[in-house]
Amino acid sequence: MDLEKLFKPKSIAVVGVSKKNPLSPGRIVLLKNEFEMDVKVYGIYPNGGEVEGVALYERLDKLPEIPDLLVIAVGPDDTLGYIQNCADLGIPASVIIGGGFAEVGGEGIKRQKKLEEIAFDNDIAVLGPNCLGVYAPPTVDTIFLPTERITRPPKGSVALISQSGGFLVDQFFVKFAERNIGVSTAVSIGNRSVVDESMLLEYFSKVDKETSNIAFYLEGFKEGKAKKFTQLAKESDDTVIVFYGGKTKEGKIATKSHTASLAGNYNIIYNALRQNYVIQPHSERELLTCLKVYDVLSHRRNPFGKNVVTFGNVVIVSGSGGHGVIASDMLRKYGLNAVQLTEKEKDELKSLTSPTAREIASFNNPIDLTGSVLDTDIENVVKFLSDIERIECIILLILPYPPNISFQVGRRIANVVLTKRKPLVCFMPYIPKYSLIIDSLELANIPVFHSIKETVQAVSALKERTRIRNIKQGNVFWEQRS
């Protein structure tokens, strides 16, 4: 099956366009692609005509070309007819929005079997049924919610595959936009009757060049395909992340109603995924933290150079003693180690700091530069620490409230990082008035987080990714050390 036709079609057709209801899914998809996306789109309507200025065609076989993708937004029985049309006309891919298949039981199960037969026999890449489909900017968008209702994430390196459409547009899209995490392609797989999570993992690993991180929300694996999935994850050069719903008894009851997934024993799944180098965040927020830091440090220019480091040995630099304490309290939980500074290093750090800050600052790890800190103090301290080889990552907590911190501070830090190439992850409050500082850092691809916890989590996530990459690349000593 040619999944590329799902995500990079040159032309699409939409069936199920209503002339009466401007909010019908088919009509939303037609107009969205016509006016917002880079694809040729054809609407189908029994007696032709037009809707909001867009011409409609009577039947698929009356189109001026065979489209790459057919979006089907009609009832279940008609859907089967259209899939047969795909087979007859040679349309290689389809997104089925509507339900009425396996998720309703009884007749629905039979319908879905029929659907699978046609699709597999004719090599049609069918997504769904019962899904939102695909958001693959700039080409195609079958998410049948009005554009003005949803929040679109920026373009980036993360392929998103979700068994829940709601999770995709809310937990992923909204929070990706907030955190500036970029998406290559987003896929809502619905009943995954034909195209399933394993096929998508294979496609994004081996075919799609825009993707370097593949993230899943799953409530279980397609029957008989868990092994295939873990094998593909193990072989993938990309970073594979799975967030699993249905871990607990209560969650399993919920997944059974939702996707009819048998979530299985979570411990077994967890261990199987872990053994195959799949990263599994523990919470929604940890998931977002991983994806942010992997996205920033992947498809874009990596400011930290190519040195193989574990990220595990860290030093904390803070403008507030309390922040240093909170960050330190989290290190061990996240598998990080506070590097001990020697007395000589502490003396040198002190000598590099301005007279006012020097007297009240503390040069242990965490280094507390206090509210009397100047831009140049941060710059000089980060520069000095960058040259200490046993420090693998600097956790920098910037508080821009004291009046001596200027809007230049971000650029100064960025310059040091871009010169020294020492990994550095930042905490900065996301307040619009400080966006000049945040932008200076993010433009240099330095990951910036809004909470102390996320900052520590991010370093831990980098450590885990490096561990996995090293094992995959055959640096066996890693496996022994970790």
Add this chain to the structure above:
Amino acid sequence: MDLEKLFKPKSIAVVGVSKKNPLSPGRIVLLKNEFEMDVKVYGIYPNGGEVEGVALYERLDKLPEIPDLLVIAVGPDDTLGYIQNCADLGIPASVIIGGGFAEVGGEGIKRQKKLEEIAFDNDIAVLGPNCLGVYAPPTVDTIFLPTERITRPPKGSVALISQSGGFLVDQFFVKFAERNIGVSTAVSIGNRSVVDESMLLEYFSKVDKETSNIAFYLEGFKEGKAKKFTQLAKESDDTVIVFYGGKTKEGKIATKSHTASLAGNYNIIYNALRQNYVIQPHSERELLTCLKVYDVLSHRRNPFGKNVVTFGNVVIVSGSGGHGVIASDMLRKYGLNAVQLTEKEKDELKSLTSPTAREIASFNNPIDLTGSVLDTDIENVVKFLSDIERIECIILLILPYPPNISFQVGRRIANVVLTKRKPLVCFMPYIPKYSLIIDSLELANIPVFHSIKETVQAVSALKERTRIRNIKQGNVFWEQRS
């Protein structure tokens, strides 16, 4: 000591005003109070004159009145002289901003002893040294950071006491503003040489009427006063919350440099606080979640009525199956129980739902109304569930993306809650375009959260508060049940 003079002074004087440096702490405090706060403020300068149009007085004894509060922003030796002035003139309260006391060791320890002698002998309520002081809107603000640099939280029921100034203005103020959590008074206690956490706990519990939640960031208790603190917490009618820094080995090293606090054995402290009914969130975000839900449901009108419920038996209503799964997965960890619905109840729920949603919705707990949900479906379902006595709290996950959800949905839910008085906590994405919905809910004092986890945490926090309140009010059966 009269702590009220610290927080509700009629007049204040400021020493340490620089004519040359517009960013000097004393000058910032002088001008901030002159132009932004409701207090009479006098600046002191050796040869008088003026700064930015505000007249300066030569000495404290030349002021037209004895001020209630003296803010001292000068070096440590001069500070002692000014505290002696307070004693001589009868100034009842002082905020000492500068450092150079116990935190620097040696001479500083002697200075702090001297300071304590004068203060205790003369009943001067001294805050600090080495602190940001007080933010007590609308009266006084000694936080010497420029107003335009910091973010001020709204007015509300939470008294904040922090051993770290940075934690106060960043982790509390910024995130309180984001979440619309209200502050009655905020206090940075610095070295807490005279006024300490126990005195503040007593004041906010017994004297201050605006406060009903008292939250602390502490890195240890003042020597010999831990017992006093726990006793006061046990007796307090307010909700007492402690977030503790220095829990781990790494954190303890950090607190030693920061506040010279001996953080002690965290397990012992944790148990002592728990036994005395202090709420102890596990993370920064859980802390904020508690404070939000306690603030919304305290000083303002409580929309849920006065029924004593545990909040422990919940039902989840969602517009997305995935969201229902994620919420369900968290219930047990947070001590909540999913109420089982009977077949009869499920049938009734189904009959109350619109034809399109009904066919694909699921009426187990979690109830998944799907993306086909209408405003009236949510309204009818919430109304029906409100009448089921064994349901103690409804967790409502609203996804406003489907086109049939209108901006009326918030008002509809609010009306049901205000009529039925059933506790209900909401998840809604905080997106500016949906603020019309969020506002409808928040104006009715329904707590709204931006993540599924926070929503579940909030219900758990309400359960814990109810448990503690019941014990304190002598409902002994609670102690046995929990």
